[in-house]
Amino acid sequence: MTMSDISQFFAEYGLLMGGIICLIVISAFFSGSETALTAVSRARMHSLEQQGDKRAGTVSTMIARQDRLIGALLIGNNLVNILASSLTTTLFLSLFGANGVVYATLIMTALLVVFAEVLPKSWAISATDRFALTVAPLVRIVFLIIGPLSSLVNMIVRFILGRFGVTLSKSGSMLSARDELRGTVDLLHKEGSVVKADRDRLGGVLDLGELEVSDVMIHRTAMRAVNADDTPEAAVKTVLESPYTRLPIWRGSIDNIIGMIHSKDLSRALAEPHASPSTIDIVKVAQKPWFVPDSTNLKDQLNAFLRKKVHIAVVVDEYGEVQGIVTLEDILEEIVGDISDEHDLEISGVQQEADGSIVVDGTVPIRDLNRALDWMLPDEEATTIAGLVIHESQTIPEERQSFTFYGKRFIVMKREKNRITKLRIRPLDGAAAMTPSSR
Known part of the structure; x- marks a missing residue:
C-alpha cells in the first residue's frame, strides 16, 4: 500500500474512524461515572458539601435520585455503544464486504470491553470519591437532559413488572x-x-433501638431492696452497706415498691442535728419511684433518663408486677462495656478453664458473653445463657446433661430447683451444629 493509498484511506474514512474513537471515549465516561456515582460515599459527599464543595453538593443531589441517575447513564451509554457499533459495521462492510460484520463484531466487542468497560470502571472504583467529583459537572448535564427519559423508562419497567406481580421499592436501599x-x-x-x-x-x-429494658435490667431475684417494715437501724444499715447508691424500698411484698432511697439523701438526713439511725424514717427520706414498662426499648429509655434527670427506674410487666430495676449505667454499659468503680463487686460470672472451656453463671447475659468472647450466640429469644439453653432444649435440663448447638457444647453443672445456675461451655471443633441435640 503506497502513501497515496494511505492518504486516500484516511481522507475517505478518517472522519468516521475519529467518530468511532470519540464514541468509545464517551462510553468509557458513562461506564466510569456509573461505577463511581453508585459506589461513592454519601457520608463523605455530605462532609465535603458542608465544607463548601459545590461538586459534592451536585453528587449528593444526583445520588438522591439514584434510579433516575443510573437510568440516564445507561441510556446514554447504550446510545453511544450502539452508534459506535453501527459506524464500525458500516466501515468494515465497505472494506471487507459481507465478512465485515464478523470483523466489526469481534473488534468492537474487544474495544468496548477493554476500553469502555473494564478500564474506566477499574479506574473509578480505585478512586471513587475523586472520580465522582471530577465527572459530576458533566454528568449533571446528562442527568438534566436524559433524566426525564430515564423516569419514563422506569415507569414503563415498573408497569410491566407490576403486571407480573413484582413491586419495586422506591427506596434507594434494601438495608436500613x-x-x-x-x-x-x-x-x-x-x-x-x-x-x-x-x-x-x-x-x-x-x-x-433493638433491645428492650427487660434485656438489661437487674432481675427481681437479684435485686437489692430495703424493707420499709424493718427497724430504722436495720434499714439504714442495709443502705449504707450496699455497694449501690440507689435502692428501692418495698412494703409487704416486692411488688409493692413505695420509694427509691439514695445513699446521699440518707447521709444528709443523718448529718442533721440530733439525727441518728434509730430516728430516721427512711420512707420520708426516699424519693418517689418511677415505673417503666419492660417492653420499652433502650433508646427511648436512655432519652427518658436524660430528660427526667433520673438514674434508676422500676421495671414492671403488662400486669403491673415488678420485674426488676434498670439504671442509666445499665444502658451505658451496653455501649461502652462494663463500668466498674472502687465500690463495685468484681463478679463477672465467667471463668476460663485450662482445657479451653468456659464456666459461666446461668445469669450471665448472652450479649455480655458474645462481647467478651467474640461469639455470635443468638439473643432474640433469651436474655441469659441459662435461658438460651432452656429455649433450645425445650426443657428444664438435669445436672450433667449436655446439649450441642451453635457450635458449642453446653453442660449443665449446677441446678437449683428450676434454675440453671452454672454451665460449662466448650467450643466444638469443626462445623457448628445449629440444631440442639441431647445425650
Whole structure:
C-alpha cells in the first residue's frame, strides 16, 4: 500500500474512524461515572458539601435520585455503544464486504470491553470519591437532559413488572441505615481498620433501638431492696452497706415498691442535728419511684433518663408486677462495656478453664458473653445463657446433661430447683451444629 493509498484511506474514512474513537471515549465516561456515582460515599459527599464543595453538593443531589441517575447513564451509554457499533459495521462492510460484520463484531466487542468497560470502571472504583467529583459537572448535564427519559423508562419497567406481580421499592436501599452502618463496621473490623473495642461500642449504639429494658435490667431475684417494715437501724444499715447508691424500698411484698432511697439523701438526713439511725424514717427520706414498662426499648429509655434527670427506674410487666430495676449505667454499659468503680463487686460470672472451656453463671447475659468472647450466640429469644439453653432444649435440663448447638457444647453443672445456675461451655471443633441435640 503506497502513501497515496494511505492518504486516500484516511481522507475517505478518517472522519468516521475519529467518530468511532470519540464514541468509545464517551462510553468509557458513562461506564466510569456509573461505577463511581453508585459506589461513592454519601457520608463523605455530605462532609465535603458542608465544607463548601459545590461538586459534592451536585453528587449528593444526583445520588438522591439514584434510579433516575443510573437510568440516564445507561441510556446514554447504550446510545453511544450502539452508534459506535453501527459506524464500525458500516466501515468494515465497505472494506471487507459481507465478512465485515464478523470483523466489526469481534473488534468492537474487544474495544468496548477493554476500553469502555473494564478500564474506566477499574479506574473509578480505585478512586471513587475523586472520580465522582471530577465527572459530576458533566454528568449533571446528562442527568438534566436524559433524566426525564430515564423516569419514563422506569415507569414503563415498573408497569410491566407490576403486571407480573413484582413491586419495586422506591427506596434507594434494601438495608436500613442501621444495617448499613453495622455491616460497614463489621467489615472494617474484619479488615483490621477498626479494633474490637470500637466495633463493640459502635454496635452497642446501633443496637439500643433493638433491645428492650427487660434485656438489661437487674432481675427481681437479684435485686437489692430495703424493707420499709424493718427497724430504722436495720434499714439504714442495709443502705449504707450496699455497694449501690440507689435502692428501692418495698412494703409487704416486692411488688409493692413505695420509694427509691439514695445513699446521699440518707447521709444528709443523718448529718442533721440530733439525727441518728434509730430516728430516721427512711420512707420520708426516699424519693418517689418511677415505673417503666419492660417492653420499652433502650433508646427511648436512655432519652427518658436524660430528660427526667433520673438514674434508676422500676421495671414492671403488662400486669403491673415488678420485674426488676434498670439504671442509666445499665444502658451505658451496653455501649461502652462494663463500668466498674472502687465500690463495685468484681463478679463477672465467667471463668476460663485450662482445657479451653468456659464456666459461666446461668445469669450471665448472652450479649455480655458474645462481647467478651467474640461469639455470635443468638439473643432474640433469651436474655441469659441459662435461658438460651432452656429455649433450645425445650426443657428444664438435669445436672450433667449436655446439649450441642451453635457450635458449642453446653453442660449443665449446677441446678437449683428450676434454675440453671452454672454451665460449662466448650467450643466444638469443626462445623457448628445449629440444631440442639441431647445425650
